[in-house]
Amino acid sequence: MGSITLEKVSKSFGTTNVIPEIDLEIADGEFVVFVGPSGCGKSTLLRIIAGLEDVTSGTIRIDGTDATHEAPAKRGLSMVFQSYALYPHMSVYGNIAFPLKMAGEDKSAIDDKVRSAARVLNLTDYLDRKPRQLSGGQRQRVAIGRAIVRQPKAFLFDEPLSNLDAALRVNMRLEISELHHQLKTTMIYVTHDQVEAMTMADKIVVLNAGRIEQVGSPLELYRNPKNLFVAGFIGSPKMNLIDGAAAAREKAATIGVRPEHIVLSKTEGPWQGKVTVVEHLGADTFVHVDVDGVGSVTARAPGEFPVKHGERVFLTPEAEKLYRFAENGEAL
Amino acid sequence: MATLRTRSAARLMMTPAVLTLFVWMIVPLAMTLYFSLLRYNLLMPGMEEWAGTLNYRYFLTDPAFGAALVNTLLLVGGVLLITIVGGTLLALLLDQPFFGQGIVRLLVIAPFFVMPTVSALVWKNMLMHPVYGIFAWIARLFGLQPVDWLANLPLFSVTMIVAWQWLPFATLILLTALQSLDEEQKEAAEMDGAGPISRFIYIVLPHLARAMTVVVLIETIFLLSVFAEILVTTNGGPGYESTNITYLVYAQALLQFDVGGASAGGIVAVILANIVAIFLIRLIGKNLEA
DSSP states (O other): OEEEEEEEEEEEEEEEEEEEEEEEEEEETTTEEOOOTTTSSSHHHHHHHHHHSOOOOEEEEETEEEOTTGGGGGGGEEEOOOTTTOOOTOHHHHHHHHHHHTTTOHHHHHHHHHHHHHHHTTTTGGHHHHGGGHHHHHHHHHHHHHTTTTEEEEEEEEEETTTTTTHHHHHHHHHHHHHHHHHEEEEEEESHHHHHHHHHHSEEEEEEEEEEEEEOHHHHHHHSSSSSHHHHHHHSOOEEEEESHHHHTTTTSSEEGGGEEEEEEESSSSSEEEEEEEEEEESSEEEEEEEEETTTEEEEEEEOOOTTTTTTTEEEGGGGGGGGOTTBBBBO | OSSHHHHHHHHHHHHHHHHHHHHHHHHHHHHHHHHHTEETTTTTTOEEETTTTTHHHHHHHHHHHHHHHHHHHHHHHHHHHHHHHHHHHHHHHHTTTOHHHHHHHHHHHHHSSSSSHHHHHHIIIIIITTTSHHHHHHHHHHHHOOOOHHSSSSHHHHHHHHHHHHHHHHHHHHHHHHTTTTTHHHHHHHHHTOHHHIIIIIIIIIHHHHHHHHHHHHHHHHHHOHHHHHHHHTOOOOOOOOOOOOOOOOOHIIIIIIIHHHHHHHHHHHHHHHHHHHHHHHGGGGGGOO
């Protein structure tokens, strides 16, 4: 109930090839996140799965049956859009009831389902309101409500949190994760925010220019990035990527070391440099250092690290947490 | 406009415009009101005398008045119906991507730029003429008796001509409304299992409601005073079959030279227009609230 398979799916708009052949397996009940920079084709891929875009070639299977040319409504998927796409002239109740009404269910069944969905999403008090009378987070929940009443095989989320403010985003992130644990339905979630990807996903699909760079669990991607792109994309702050002489010493074209794998010291270490910017976050301190002969490096010190702009510090990258990349960007 | 001084300055600056507009409106209205209470016929100049409400009594009890009132409502209603339904369908059609879209849109809008007398003449002589009109030619092609449109179906013919002129306006307004419909909403409805017809009824039509209200209100204002088309084609006839209130007032004033009676008719027309306006605002005005 809810496994999705893409076989050699490709998509072109005119002569521009946005997605060269992609193969992907999504198991039932998985929370899969498509992540990548804007314009990498992740939304297009989601819309192809939804049926809102045709594939140029390839096959989409949902629960084993070929759904490549099936109409969106017939695929049994539901989608939450970036703009929420609520129907402005309908009340919250009308919005959530709409897919059921279209499915031709009888009134009392619709009423039961809408009310139980509203209970799950804390919308019971707002059922009579129009979308314009709701806050961003409430609208988001209505959109999710509209998606869950149909009991779809899978949910598709297209950057659903990008219109919310930071605090609400963290909240909704938790709510969606909780919802996934409750419903145990397959979810596919598109975002450009790697923090959302890391915190919510069972499986992350990193996309770049329409290609899948790597597929894996969040920690797998964090520990073993397959190439430079994934290494630079996953993790915050970004991994330090260093080339030149320092890399050549490690017999690689580029070496990478995460800020949290660098030990800062005021007295000793193999790298020495001048502090350019210090960011005190309380729990952590991020220090940007212009290291002699290496370049700009970001290091993370746990807790407070008393250092000021212009001071000289010493850095020790942890040798066993050093990533080495070949000329073509692949990990060695 | 925050302080007392800027507010009074603003009032002072606006006064000339407001005064001009007020005088522009009130003088003709007052004169019409005054004339409507006189026995004032251009055939008997200098013999004006006070008539009280006599003019109103004559105008309202004239059998032509009832006919003209019904014709006016039929004409307005008919044209509104045709332009709203036709305009919606045309707008849906023009919203589709197709080759030559720009030119087709321009062609659709063209009738709006043709002046009423010209379009009425074109319809009268080129399309509806029973001998050398295109409709007559088509009828003969199928071996049918050509219809003398303006003689047998005068009000229907006038309605067609006016509808043809106003269809582009409705299409244009509804097309822009259609284009402002959020694409994701349509896609959401598609995902929710709504077919093309359900999408039209539940998503597109409610979205168009406000634009339709605007079309109805604006068109009603102009359609209550349709005149040129009637003058050019039927002259209100045969009998009073295609006479509307506007044309009746004209006939009273400039064919019978009865300025007093025509003025009374004018005042009646003003009151009628206001009644229609109140009904319209009551009926559909709530669509205009945000």
